[in-house]
Amino acid sequence: MPIRWSYALNQWRNGHDRFVLRSDHETAFKTVSISGFDAVELEAGSGRWEPLGREDWIELHYGSVRGLRDAMSSCALQGASSYVFDPANPIFEEGAFGRSVLNADDHVAIARTAEQYCRLLPQLGGDTLVVRALPAYAATKMTVLETVSLAAECWNKVGAIAASHGVRLALNVDCLSVLRTIEDVELLLEQCDADTVGLSIDIADAVIAGIDPTELFKRFASRTWHVQFKNTRFVDELEEYKLPNPEKTMIGGGGKREIDRWYWELGDEKGLVDIQRFYSALVENGFDGWIVVDSEQSPVPATSTMLNGWYVNNTLRTHAADRAA
Amino acid sequence: MSNIRWQYAEHWRTWSPKGPVNQFSSRREMDHFIKQLSAVGFEGLGMFAWNLMAVSAMFGSPKGYREFIAERGLSQIVDIFFAMPQATQGVAPHRRETHDLIVRILEGFVRASAGTGAENLVVMPTNAHNNMEPVTDEKIQILAELWNRVGKMAKGYGLKLGCHHEFWGGLRTREQIDRFYELTDPEYVYLFIDTAQHVIAGVDPVDLYVRHHDRVSGFHFKDTRHVDLVGDYRSHPDAELVASTTPRWFYEMGTPGGLVDFPALMHALKEYNYQGWIGVEHDKADIGGSYPESTALAMWYARNVLSKIYS
Numbered sequence: 001m002p003i004r005w006s007y008a009l010n011q012w013r014n015g016h017d018r019f020v021l022r023s024d025h026e027t028a029f030k031t032v033s034i035s036g037f038d039a040v041e042l043e044a045g046s047g048r049w050e051p052l053g054r055e056d057w058i059e060l061h062y063g064s065v066r067g068l069r070d071a072m073s074s075c076a077l078q079g080a081s082s083y084v085f086d087p088a089n090p091i092f093e094e095g096a097f098g099r100s101v102l103n104a105d106d107h108v109a110i111a112r113t114a115e116q117y118c119r120l121l122p123q124l125g126g127d128t129l130v131v132r133a134l135p136a137y138a139a140t141k142m143t144v145l146e147t148v149s150l151a152a153e154c155w156n157k158v159g160a161i162a163a164s165h166g167v168r169l170a171l172n173v174d175c176l177s178v179l180r181t182i183e184d185v186e187l188l189l190e191q192c193d194a195d196t197v198g199l200s201i202d203i204a205d206a207v208i209a210g211i212d213p214t215e216l217f218k219r220f221a222s223r224t225w226h227v228q229f230k231n232t233r234f235v236d237e238l239e240e241y242k243l244p245n246p247e248k249t250m251i252g253g254g255g256k257r258e259i260d261r262w263y264w265e266l267g268d269e270k271g272l273v274d275i276q277r278f279y280s281a282l283v284e285n286g287f288d289g290w291i292v293v294d295s296e297q298s299p300v301p302a303t304s305t306m307l308n309g310w311y312v313n314n315t316l317r318t319h320a321a322d323r324a325a
Numbered sequence: 326m327s328n329i330r331w332q333y334a335e336h337w338r339t340w341s342p343k344g345p346v347n348q349f350s351s352r353r354e355m356d357h358f359i360k361q362l363s364a365v366g367f368e369g370l371g372m373f374a375w376n377l378m379a380v381s382a383m384f385g386s387p388k389g390y391r392e393f394i395a396e397r398g399l400s401q402i403v404d405i406f407f408a409m410p411q412a413t414q415g416v417a418p419h420r421r422e423t424h425d426l427i428v429r430i431l432e433g434f435v436r437a438s439a440g441t442g443a444e445n446l447v448v449m450p451t452n453a454h455n456n457m458e459p460v461t462d463e464k465i466q467i468l469a470e471l472w473n474r475v476g477k478m479a480k481g482y483g484l485k486l487g488c489h490h491e492f493w494g495g496l497r498t499r500e501q502i503d504r505f506y507e508l509t510d511p512e513y514v515y516l517f518i519d520t521a522q523h524v525i526a527g528v529d530p531v532d533l534y535v536r537h538h539d540r541v542s543g544f545h546f547k548d549t550r551h552v553d554l555v556g557d558y559r560s561h562p563d564a565e566l567v568a569s570t571t572p573r574w575f576y577e578m579g580t581p582g583g584l585v586d587f588p589a590l591m592h593a594l595k596e597y598n599y600q601g602w603i604g605v606e607h608d609k610a611d612i613g614g615s616y617p618e619s620t621a622l623a624m625w626y627a628r629n630v631l632s633k634i635y636s
Contacts, residue, residue, distance in 0.1 A: 023581070027618055034624050306365060
């Protein structure tokens with residue numbers, strides 16, 4: 001199967017009560033489509049302002065899951081490539097306010113929730129469930145070995161469930177977790193079932209964490225089932241991933257350096273990610289999953305979508321074709 | 326080779342940390358602007374005449390600007406647009422004594438556009454209606470004299486002169502427009518159809534195209550949700566900004582409630598075998614919207630709806 005291109009809608013919903021109207025979804029779907037992408041990546045969510053975040057809310061907003069799929073199709077999209085699920089986020093419908101893979105008592109509930117998305121994805125044309133592999137460093141009160149062992153136990157359960165639905169489970173290791181090296185990631189993957197649990201590489205987060213994403217991919221090419229494309233101008237040299245609540249203090253607030261934007265468009269002139277090298281490695285290794293591009297932290301998601309579409313079509317694909325020739 | 330090529334009329338303003346900026350604020354903004362247009366399928370660009378100086382400052386010359394946009398996927402500048410809405414002592418198309426100066430101004434812009442690849446000089450052929458009323462047949466004859474001169478001058482440089490009729494201009498009704506094209510020379514003066522402007526003025530752009538198809542040199546495709554039923558076209562100082570009925574006249578193609586029948590127009594273009602550029606224009610799109618989103622939505626509509634009718 002050739003590489004497939006999708007676009008994450010994360011930044012289109014840049015506020016808890018934003019991106020609720022179906023007309024807003026339509027604008028995003030059409031923008032993604034005309035920019036050259038085939039599908040969208042959705043985020044799991046909860047509550048009345050998350051019309052795309054759960055099956056029950058999809059049904060309320062679109063009448064049915066089929067209704068959402070039809071809305072995507074009418075905008076010339078294949079559907080949803082993937083869902084992103086972070087167990088730590090509140091799930092009001094389930095009375096859950098911060099589950100953790102590092103709490104064995106939460107594993108059954110996490111698996112039950114994940115299964116909802118495994119049932120949902122094929123109906124939307126998707127096949128990949130991306131999960132936040134680990135909570136942030138500050139929420140990890142144990143050794144790395146204990147951490148990966150508990151997390152693997154949970155994700156192996158989820159992976160088996162996902163596989164039974166024809167869905168691939170991809171663990172996203174972000175720039176905030178205790179895993180800071182390729183060897184750290186290997187510790188986690190070694191304990192996960194290679195048949196049912198794969199890796200999602202976010203190339204910007206890898207660079208922020210001080211990991212070369214291409215070397216990470218080369219080490220785990222056969223385990224990499226999903227990649228996230230965005231750029232960054234910064235490395236976390238101050239180890240601010242150790243801050244409490246780094247999603248806000250480091251990523252949102254910019255940390256001590258007051259960084260306005262960690263994440264940038266693929267072709268950003270100050271970007272640190274060697275995207276062409278990473279993409280070449282994907283092509284050379286026959287990667288057959290979704291490449292999901294996103295506009296995270298962009299003030300104008302439509303602009304970032306079009307700029308990223310230009311970069312994919314005029315730089316990456318051209319570059320790969322040149323190398324093939 | 327397709328019959329239709331899409332170009333973008335350069336209205337643009339987007340967010341920056343220092344507030345709203347347009348593409349002329351830096352090469353980086355220009356780079357992003359052009360790449361966004363290229364990404365969604367545009368092949369050409371329409372320019373305001375007065376921006377020729379801005380791109381010369383940024384790129385050394387208009388030709389340098391053309392090379393810059395070509396590197397990013399846009400082949401050429403298609404139109405050079407000029408308007409003079411306010412009647413002044415020196416510039417008022419309905420007064421003969423100002424014609425020499427108007428011709429000199431436009432010839433200067435035409436010369437300045439050398440190297441851009443421009444095919445059309447597009448003008449608002451009158452001042453604002455409220456600057457020249459009443460519009461009489463004698464004034465229309467004077468206007469025709471001027472634009473025959475300008476069209477002949479433009480042709481000498483290889484450009485077609487297209488007249489673009491704003492809903493708030495002096496030639497706005499179907500009768501006025503038809504009369505103007507009766508009085509002008511088909512060799513020198515062409516009709517440039519702006520779909521929304523005509524609809525607002527109560528003129529059907531499809532019927533207008535059918536009637537004058539052999540005189541049409543190009544289009545601005547944009548939509549509107551309003552027809553001016555109360556005489557807003559006479560509003561001072563700018564009917565596009567201070568109308569009594571709506572703060573926003575213009576929307577992108579495909580907008581809900583849009584009044585322009587674009588599919589019918591595309592069928593007409595197909596019937597008369599129109600071959601050339603269609604411009605997409607978003608004027609004041611950031612009143613309750615955004616230029617990037619409008620641009621993406623318009624080209625989605627062009628590719629997924631209109632191109633299936635004629636391309």
